[in-house]
Amino acid sequence: MQIKDILLAPGNGAFFYDDQEAIRSGATQDGFIYIGAPTTPGFTSIRLPASSLSIGLVLADDTVVWGDMMNVQYSGAGGRDPLFSTNQISGLTSRVVAPRLLDIDASHFRDSCKKVFGPVEHQRLPLSVEYGVSQALLRAAAHLQCKTMAEIICAEFGLQLPTCRVPIYCQSGDAREVNVDKMILKAVDVLPHGLINSRQKFGVEGQTFLEFVKWVAARTREIGRPGYHPVLHFDLYGWIGQEIGLEPRPIADFICRVAESVPGFSLNIESPADFGSTQAQIENYAEIVSILDNRGSSARIVVDERCNTLEDIRLFAEAKAAHLVQIKTPDVGSIADTARAVLLCKANRVGAYVGGSCTETDLSAQVSVHVSVATQADMMLAKPGMGVDEAFSIVGNEQNRVFAMLSRRQARNENVG
Template identity: 85%
Template sequence: MQIKDVLLAPGNGAFFYDDQEAIRSGAVQDGFIYVGAPTTPGFKSIRMPASSIGVGLVLTDDTVVWGDMMNVQYSGAGGRDPVFDMNQISSLTSRVVAPRLLDVDASRFRGSCTHVLESVGRQRLPLAVEYGVSQALLRAAAHLQRKTMAEVICTEFGLPLPTRRVPIYCQSGDAREINVDKMILKAVDVLPHGLINSRQKFGVEGQTFMEFVKWVAARTRQIGRPGYHPVLHFDVYGWIGQEIGLKPQRIADFICKVADTVPGFTLNIECPADFGSTQAQIENYAKIVSILDDRESKARIVVDERCNTLEDIRVFAEAKAAHLVQIKTPDVGSIADTARAVVICKENKVGAYVGGSCTETDLSAQASVHISVSTQADMMLAKPGMGVDEAFSIVGNEQNRLLAILSRRRAQDEKNSMKSTVSHAELS
């Protein structure tokens, strides 16, 4: 038995859990809080500090490897799991998951995930549990195999060792202008998110949003270094549909209008509308994608809401119901399923964006980097938190360290291969 004990440690997420329905319904901000009563079950207030639970696996050599369990910022919205309940998650992990962890071959990542994360009866484990436990199991396999987490994924999914860095996407939170400047000065690949999550931020007929898009493009040209040309990515939290209406043609017309204001830039629009169900989202997003493609627009649709689980991602990708799928890691559950999701997107020639949430932790962010790089996703989120500096540092530095290790590994393999070839020649 390679796991001899299981530890649980309470933790903090890097941001807050927010009641999206209450905010969409017009909850007023007072400083950093929202005034009023929550409307989504499980929320005690509209904005709550994010919590997490670390799960530590004590291996036979007394090394302890960790993964972190948490939910996303807008828990309970768009078909997602309810807001994180520390007592419930801790109890379930101790009673159900811990005994399973003591009975697996931890050197086999996918096999151990399959056993440990089995449903209880017909009920799937909370996705937060799947997410945190699978991170710990990936670190355990990497430790036992003396490899990086990325190499474990490459081996188990039959993928070549990666050579390309994955573009990093930063999110601004409400400190839009200051954080945009930070992103530009740090030459972030994809920016700025924008947090366009209210009527006030979107504006009548989207005018406030369009002005912000134009300002970001102008600011990039003004203070960016020569040759810097990021992708512009805005999350509008369904507000195009809410303000313009839910007809795909009108939504596509509006998106093209926005793209025309920033010629020369690729424009990503995340969650242009919420059509109320997964099936309706698929059908209508596919129509929007088709219209934009027919017009040869430089705008791309990114799906988030209603596309949560691995099966959701498969259906969206097969239906071409997005140009880019956000694989929202805590909503997908097992981090092995995040790797599968990237592979599925690539098989269907749909972009794969390994995202997640500002509520995550340094450990979950670092594990996500290994998944993103090993599967060669199209972009990955700088996380956790809503600041730029910390998240960009955590994700960017982990990627650079990983690529340095993999470069050395390839050089060693080539050297050993050459020695083997010489030895064969001498014997002949």
């Protein structure tokens, strides 16, 4: 018996759960809170402290390996799972998942996930459960095989050991100017997210957003070190569509205008519009992508909303309905499915961005690094939280540690050979 006991520990996410619909509908921000009534089921106020639940697998040698369950910041929006309930998830895990965990060979990661994540009463387990438990299972396999988690992913998916670091993307939260400066001084690869999630931040016909984009480019040139040239990536939470309308051509026109305002920079535009359903999103995003490509624009479209599960990602990738897919790890579920999603994007020649949420934890962020590195994703999110420094250090340092261990392993193998 490799797993002899299960531990559960309630915890905190690194940011807050927010009612996206209430914010989109014009909720007023007062300091750090929002004024008004929530509209998304489960929310008792528009902004709630993020909660999490840790699961610990007690192995035969008394080592305990952990994973963290949580949902994303905008839970219940865009087809996502509802707001995370620690009590509900704890009860389900104890009742259903724990007995399954005691009856598996934890040294085989993918097989363990398959056995543990079977349906319950013909329904899939909550994605937060899959996410947290799969983190612990990956750590268990790594411990039992005396390997890194990245090596386990490579072995189980038939991949070569990685040699290239994955670019890191930081997000600013509402402290845009200060955090942009931090990102530039730390020379992050992709910046700044921007949190353009309201009409006030986007502006009439996007003018406020456009001025912010130009400021970020100018600031990068002003205080960045010589030769520093990041990708500019902005998450618009559907506001081009909200402000300009839901016709693909005017949306593409606006994106081209933004790209032309920052010559010399690569531009990623995430979630330009929300067309209300996965199928509508695929059809309209594919048209926007086609228009931009035909014009030779340097701008790239990134999909987030309405592209949650592995099946959603497959549909978007096969339809070329984005230049880059955000694989939002808690929404995908099992971390094995995150690996599959990256490989699926690559097979369809679509960019793979291993993202996630500010509501995550240090443990989930570290596991995401191993999967990103093993599958050689195009970029990965610095997480958790919105403070830049903490997330960048957690993700960046873990990536450096992974490559240090892999380099040592390779050197020893060469010496033996």
